[in-house]
Amino acid sequence: xxxxxxxxxxxxxxxxxxxxxxxxxxxxxxxxxxxxxxxxxxxxxxxxxxxxxxxxxxxxxxxxxxxxxxxxxxxxxxxxxxxxxxxxxxxxxxxxxxxxxxxxxxxxxxxxxxxxxxxxxxxxxxxxxxxxxxxx
Amino acid sequence: xxxxxxxxxxxxxxxxxxxxxxxxxxxxxxxxxxxxxxxxxxxxxxxxxxxxxxxxxxxxxxxxxxxxxx
Numbered sequence: 001x002x003x004x005x006x007x008x009x010x011x012x013x014x015x016x017x018x019x020x021x022x023x024x025x026x027x028x029x030x031x032x033x034x035x036x037x038x039x040x041x042x043x044x045x046x047x048x049x050x051x052x053x054x055x056x057x058x059x060x061x062x063x064x065x066x067x068x069x070x071x072x073x074x075x076x077x078x079x080x081x082x083x084x085x086x087x088x089x090x091x092x093x094x095x096x097x098x099x100x101x102x103x104x105x106x107x108x109x110x111x112x113x114x115x116x117x118x119x120x121x122x123x124x125x126x127x128x129x130x131x132x133x134x135x136x
Numbered sequence: 137x138x139x140x141x142x143x144x145x146x147x148x149x150x151x152x153x154x155x156x157x158x159x160x161x162x163x164x165x166x167x168x169x170x171x172x173x174x175x176x177x178x179x180x181x182x183x184x185x186x187x188x189x190x191x192x193x194x195x196x197x198x199x200x201x202x203x204x205x206x
Binding site: 002004005065068071072073074132134135 | 165168172180
């Protein structure tokens with residue numbers, strides 16, 4: 001498994017796990033709860049720390065590969081994954097605009113948009129992993 | 137849809153059993169990319185294809201073959 005694929009796995013699992021906890025707490029609090037900026041900030045910090053620590057840990061075991069710039073296949077895989085993620089993001093935003101028109105609380109809108117963004121990022125990592133697994 | 141086949145595995149063997157890693161370093165891609173090209177799962181850019189042919193001292197058409205399956 002290449003360093004880039006490992007990095008995509010780190011991104012997918014950390015985002016799914018850490019944001020999963022965040023959205024779990026949001027759902028648990030209910031739609032009328034006030035926006036908890038501290039909770040979101042803590043989630044972002046935890047995500048950054050986990051991703052840095054894991055990427056550095058994997059880079060220690062494969063320093064040459066980690067230092068090497070992305071080659072043409074890595075770039076192609078990234079572009080394809082971005083295309084899929086963008087389609088997911090655009091679809092999600094369209095739904096959010098539609099449902100936002102019914103004037104739900106702002107907390108719902110903020111978390112809904114964050115959820116769409118996180119889902120698109122997870123989709124991007126998943127697409128990268130699938131392509132690396134397939135070989136192209 | 138056509139298929140691009142290649143002779144990279146044979147050429148590596150004929151060039152002192154060159155490893156995928158050695159070839160990858162010469163053409164500035166990862167070993168996984170060389171493996172994907174060799175297995176026909178990834179078609180390299182024209183530039184990378186020329187670099188591979190140059191490593192083996194062969195013309196491009198001796199390394200890569202295009203067959204139209206239609």
